[in-house]
Amino acid sequence: MNSNLPKIPVSVLIPARNEEANLPACLASVARADEVFIVDSQSSDRSIEIAENYGAKVVQFQFNGRWPKRKTGH
Numbered sequence: 001m002n003s004n005l006p007k008i009p010v011s012v013l014i015p016a017r018n019e020e021a022n023l024p025a026c027l028a029s030v031a032r033a034d035e036v037f038i039v040d041s042q043s044s045d046r047s048i049e050i051a052e053n054y055g056a057k058v059v060q061f062q063f064n065g066r067w068p069k070r071k072t073g074h
Helices: 023-029 047-053
Strands: 008-016 033-040 057-060
Touching: 008 023, 023 047, 033 047, 047 057
Parallel strands: 008 033, 033 057
Antiparallel strands: none
């Protein structure tokens, strides 16, 4: 990809947990986004390291194992 192309003014949020195998291709596909956030659910692999190497901002999220009630409409 040509790194001389301008950034696109968009923010990308990527939820992830132990996605080191998929994260490089995913992050490469959004490389022109102005900002990229990885919402990480306590990964134990190299996901955080990979995300930071691509310039993404990593935010930790503690997933409780169940969907939030608002998501299910209750």
